[in-house]
Amino acid sequence: MEDIITTINVKKYFPIKMNFLQYLITRKREYIKAVDGISFSLRKGETFTLVGESGSGKSTIGKLLIKSLELTDGKMIFEGKDITRVKGNELKALRRKMQIVFQDPYSSLNPTMKIGDTIERPLKIHKICQKRKIKEKALEMLENIGLSPAEDFYEKYPWQLSGGQRQRVAIARAIIICPEFVVLDEPVSMIDVSLRTLILDLLIKLKQQYDLTYLFITHDLAIASYISNTIATMYLGKIIELGSKKEVLASPKHPYTKALLSAVPIPNPKMKRKKIIPKGEIPNPINPPTGCRFHPRCNYAEEICGKKEPELVEVSKDHKVACHLC
Amino acid sequence: MKLLDIKNLRVYYFSEEGVVKAVDGVSLSLNKGETLGVVGESGCGKSTLGLSVLRLVPYPGKMVSGKIFYNGIDLLSLSDEEVRKLRGKEIAMIFQNPDVSLNPIMNIKEHLVEAILTHEEIDEREAVEKTEEILGKVGIPKNRINDYPHQFSGGMKQRIMIALALLLNPKLIIADEPTSSLDVLIQAKTLELLRNLKEEYGLSLILITHDFGVVFEESDRIAVMYAGHIIEIAKNTELYDKPLHPYTQALIKAVPTVTPEEQKLNYILGMPPSLLTPPKGCRFYARCKYAREICKFKEPKTATVGREHIVKCHLY
DSSP, X not given: OOEEEEEEEEEEEEEOOOOHHHHHHHOOOOEEEEEEEEEEEEETTOEEEEEOOTTSSHHHHHHHHTTSSOOSEEEEEETTEEOTTXXXXXXXHHHTTEEEEOSOTTXXXXXXXXXXXXXXXXXXXXXXXXHHHHHHHHHHHHHHTTOOSHHHHHTOOXXXXXXXXXXXXXXXXXXXXXXXXXXXXXXXXXXXXXXHHXXXXXXXXXXXXXXXXXXXXXXXXXXXHHHOSEEEEEETTEEEEEEEHHHHHHSOOSHHHHHHHHHSOOSOTTOOOOOOOOSSOOOOTTSOOSSSTTGGGOTTOOHHHHHSOOOOEXXXXXXXXXXXXX | OEEEEEEEEEEEEEETTEEEEEEEEEEEEEETTOEEXXXXXXXXXXXXXXXXXXXXXXXXXXXXXXXXXXXXXXXXXXXXXXXXXXXXXXXXXXXSOHHHHSOTTXXXXXXXXXXXXXXOOOOHHHHHHHHHHHHHHTTOOGGGTTOOGGGSOHHHHHHHHXXXXXXXXXXXXEEESTTTTSOHHHHHHHHHHHHHHHHHHTOEEEEEESOHHHHHXXXXXXXXXXXXXXXXXXXXHHHHHOOOSHXXXXXXXXXXXXXXXXXXXXXXXXXXXXXXXXXXXXTTGGGOTTOOHHHHHSOOOEEEOSTXXXXXXXXX
């Protein structure tokens, strides 16, 4: 399979605001290193999942990929073209091919716009179809995502919809212009467990129908295991494990991935899994720990872990890990 | 021994659009030292049920009928002042979203000290000592006592909420989705803390959640709620082995698990009925694959099947 998007050593640093006096005193700008040197490729048609705790930089990557944030350093290639610094009309054309669905459907939909208008807007902005066909297309999309009768939903406002229905509208808005690539940033974490599978199945169906590639962001490996082809674990702005779903879930190598796996509640009272919970909380990304970023919380840390940063190396086919001990 | 006994409770919201029957004839009891999980989808009335035990149902909600006995005392017959004295000291609550529950312009010390001084006749110095002790128990270092809510992470804020709930040594804690806004790792850590503190303080716990994974790991007994009714109650393993109500069966099957294999999950089609005009018969009728004629017209009675296994369905 060809790669649709490739990132090479991508970095995103957010400067910390300080006033002039503070600057005079410290003489140093400080940065939050949200994404700190990440390289990976998405194959066309796959679902690539980023897992990790809050603050690991997953959402920042999502925003970098759809160009809603500028990278600090590194390179991004989309369909064989360097898009690191595209601007203006070229960027607008690119946006037609890349869309995003956000976590919270309560804040991502405009409360003053009818559902129909919300879904039609991207068609109008990108002038994708003839004016008289716009409504027809929106109604068709509403049916397709299971909001039927479509005519009724077309006239409704977001507050008249449940959380699951709103999230479907947000998905429809992203997909109606037939993009190539969609970032799904925790699309089901605000939704009841009973409805999550419904939304996930809808996403899988749409992916096949529209020939999409997904970057899926989640902190829950149970959800990742349901939808992914490839899983990458992130920690403090770095990818620390990357591999096919089968490899990563069947034989996780990095202690952090193992911890994430063990923390997922099992809906079976007879299966007790010992939970491995790392000590403390995720450290401050302004001054990340030296060496392996996970070493202060790692139960297996050795001397080398504090000194040398491990590289992401291949341990078996389709499986890379950044850990000195693997 | 029963610590809490809810009998045929009805809590309605008298809104402009009509009467929303959020809790509609719920009977439930909690034994001392037990963890009772209450599971259900959003809008099934589980939070309202939790709030009514503390008599905190917000306007325009009203407890229409039923009884709630706590340690033999009828909570609904007490005056507001008497209930206020019970809150925190006997029954405490942990809410879902600490960002909304903590006051952004009060530091952590003020939150806790205020709560102690409201209920206990001690001086401020002692209150501060007690505050430090309880924060230590939930793993918040002493030197952060003067910090404000925004300076803490989500997991820490939820631990502060737990400290607030434990402050006055209550006997019963109602935790309403205590971990739903947290990461899986922090969730596991918070639940572990709650479990240990429950042991240490000899608490009883009502755990309200929509996540079957969490209830199966944490509860002794589980009550399943649907559209204002409790439709099944059973011991943890019993409910897992033989869930009787079609809704419970479907809900358990809808939870994704971690597996490298392909999984095909079922989900429940349709939506719960509006509680403004709940259907006459079984409330799950429209979504149930075993529905029969009788289910449409007659509300099922609660049947006891086996030991301590209660189900509200015409099939049994």
